[in-house]
Amino acid sequence: MARPRKRKDCSSAAAAWRERELLDKKLVDAGVVILRTTGCSHFHQGACSMCGYNIESSDDIKPEDIKKQFDTAVATLGDLQFLKVYTSGSFLDQREVPRDVANHILQHCKKMRWKLLFESRPEFVTDARLDEVKEIHEDLEIALGLESANDRVLAYSINKGFTAADYVRAAETIERHGAAIRTYVLLKPPFLTEAEAVKDAVATIRFAAKRSAAVSLNPVNVQRGTLVEKLWRNWAYRPPWLWSVLDVLKSTKGDCVRLICDPTGGGSERGAHNCGECDGVILDSIRAFSISQDVGKLGSPDCKCKETWKTIMDVEGFVSGGTVDLQRFFRPQRT
Ligand SMILES: [Zn+2]
Structure with a gap:
């Protein structure tokens, strides 16, 4: 029997957490917020073969819901230097993140002096849109x-x-x-x-x-x-x-x-x-490398599964x- 689907709560973010991130060679406190939106534009063109993020999307989500998701999520994150905001698609797609909502997020990051990272498909990255965005907040990293x-x-x-x-x-x-x-x-x-x-x-x-x-x-x-x-x-x-x-x-x-x-x-x-025995050690070494950029941290334990x-x-x-x-x-x- 199919499980009844849990009703999505339009006004709370899909997830929000803190993590440490290397920024300009310094470890800083970063926040991650995953917003629910109406979904990625490309989902309607058949979607990417590996991407299941649209599961967090809903046609019922209104612009004010996204603002509320953002405000509630960042209130839980505390002091930060860097904020990463993800949707299931593109921050610069105005059908997904209406201009008014994007401006609200940009203004908040500007006020808090947070560097902001967001993701976009290339077709939404235009001179006109970046002019508008940068007018509000300069300190940006854009993920493609x-x-x-x-x-x-x-x-x-x-x-x-x-x-x-x-x-x-x-x-x-x-x-x-x-x-x-x-x-x-x-x-x-x-x-x-x-x-x-x-x-x-x-x-x-x-x-x-x-x-x-x-x-x-x-x-x-x-x-x-x-x-x-x-x-x-x-x-x-x-x-x-x-x-x-x-x-x-x-x-x-x-x-x-x-x-x-x-x-x-x-x-x-x-x-x-890998085989289940060496996975933990290797995963820890990958995380240690990502934070330090020291290639010496990348482990290569001896394990029989390497031959396989x-x-x-x-x-x-x-x-x-x-x-x-x-x-x-x-x-x-x-x-
Ligand atoms: Zn192994």
Whole structure:
């Protein structure tokens, strides 16, 4: 029997928490607020294959609800230097975050002297919109979810709905307005083998590094209601190995001003994971690296599963002609 769906509370944020973040080489107190909105514009074009964030959205949400969500959330966060505001889509999309609401958030950050980070799809990054935004608040970092610098991966594996050239145009617009850029890079979109995924993430980080104050490597986690989840249920997708995450971080740290990674769901079947025994140590080392930028913190414990990963890196494309979760055939299921 289907569980009755919990009614969404339109006036409270999906989540809000504090964390520490390196800003201008200093560890500062940062806040994260995830706002519920009417949803990402791209959701109606079929959505990205790995993104389940639309689950937090609702057509019932009104502009005043979003303001209330923001006010209530920031009141719980206390003193901050940096605030990250996410929606399920684009802060600069006025259908999702009406101008009046965006202005309210910008004015609050200005008043509190918080650096503000928000995310947007490239099509909403225009000179006109950034002029308006910067008139209210100057201290901005704008995040762009490039995911992959390969247009074939963007189109066929992710269904991202834009190209690498669109990212470049948006990044140049942000640069002209003197705001910092954070670029999100995906590790292991569907239909790529483990080895192809590592190569694609390395190439994408190098592509984005020169324009980005920070590059964030995001290993895919299997979110509900997504194409990735369907594939995963059919043993046709495995989230990336933590060995792959380490490999990508070690290969690209030298290219980036700041390279960060905090694998969502790390160590679980739905997130980036290894054998279960070495996951915790590696995840801790990835977090220690992200905060310190010291590549020496990236652990590489000896674990027998590294051999399995190496074999999969070598033979996956050859054996299956595509992506199958080979490892599930090798081992008993974890719960
Ligand atoms: Zn292991």
